Amino acid sequence: MNTYMLLLHDSINLGEQQNGNEVSAEDMQAIIGDYVGWRSKVEANGRLVGGEKLGDEGGRHIRMTDGEIRVTDGPFAEVKEALGGYFAIKAADYDEAVEISKGCPHLKYGGWIELREVDETH
């Protein structure tokens, strides 16, 4: 069993107003229901390792340029391009990891997933 990272790109801020209408509590319930459903299925199959949301602001980029460390603020023109968070899962191979990722509601809510295997070879 290998470990895979689901890097969630292009996150929209769930629950933001749409067409000036406040998102209703029931809509929020439906969205969270999608995520809870997926998450608990993965967890019940013993495949979930963990997950974290990353901060909404762009973060810092730290680089060495001409022997000098330079720190720049949020690298992206739009916050939504930032990495929104990640899940770590266990899967037999890429095929299975892709299958699990396909169910992730992040796709339904406008984002895309970068799937990477954790290299555990010694």
Next chain:
Amino acid sequence: MNVKPNPSVNELVDHLFRHNAGQMVSVLTRIFGFENIDVIEDAIQEAMIKALNHWPFKGIPKNPTAWLIQVAKNRVLDQFRRNKRVDPGGGETLEKLDRLSGKLIEDKFRYPREMKEDLLCMMFATCDPALKPDSQIALTLKTVGGFSVSEIAAAFLSKNEATAKMLTRAKKTLKEKKMSLEIPPPDELEPRLNAVMKVLYLMFNEGYSASSGAEVVRTDICFEAIRLAQILSDHPVTRSPKVEALLALFFFQGARLGARNSQTRDVLLLADQQRELWDKKMINVGLYHFRRSAVGVEVTDYHLEAEIASCHILANDFDSTDWDRMLQCYDLLLNRRFSPVVAINRIIVISKVKGAEAALNELKNVEKTGLLESYLPYHIACAQLEFETGALEKAAESYRRAIQLATNRPTLRFLERKLEALLQNQEQ
């Protein structure tokens, strides 16, 4: 690999966000005052959005209400800090207010009844007699029930902007009263409780009558009225036989919700409803409340209406309904106050007890008041009774008049089908 799933993550309580929204507005408004309700509502919306963006990764916290209310409380205090003009709670320093409100919220989780009492106090506020009935219902749905503006607008066939304006005006009225959120003192309790019950009754009917609006929201509104009536029934100060009668009525009516629309979503007459579709569990809960309502000397409209509903519920089929007992209830109801709904329903019962001819005569008597000419059910009742007495021409005329008055598609379809069948019948 043997990882046990965390059960708290798997279970998503029905209406978790909606009910928590209502609960949080009530708790925080009771702490920070009604004058700050706009700040509080914004803070709650923000807290829920935060939950939406965090819970997917970590799962739902063990105590979601505590999580949400903590975030919302902090947002309110942030807003107070940013906006120094707001003077929360008579000159307390914000640090003190932070500690105090934190302590109050902690206590509420220790004594869950306090939470319910906050909802109850909010209900007394949103059903304040200073507001018009429409505003009372809308504000109660929004503030206590956690319904969104667009959901309320959909249920009332109103525009979002108009509904939002109505809510703003209603809140302004209450802010100007500088009211504190309390259960009314004993000498004011009865009329105020009656006002709350009236709002819940109208709310239920709004959801129940299939006249308009999105079906899902309307069913939710019925269940919201039930949930709020249960809060009245749970609290020692408001618990009373009339509240039990109201609950009995709600459960008897609610039991028929599923059977009301046939697959073609047409209006189904009670006589044609499949009784096996009635919700047995709701009927039993209704009977429980009905028994508890039969205490004391006061007979309210709710008692009579619950008893009428029980006649339908307890009959094995339409024909074996206890029409005599129903007629007695309708007579008592009509003696209390004239209502076109009651008048027409009474006529239908008369037709069962004394025949169509007698009912038709009675109906024409009632019509002399001139109050029923533009009332759709009057013409439907006319048509049905005229048909039964063999006056087919007149029946067709009544159906045509009814079709003119019909405002929604299912009713219109139902009436057109009736008319068509009648005309075919005539030709043969």
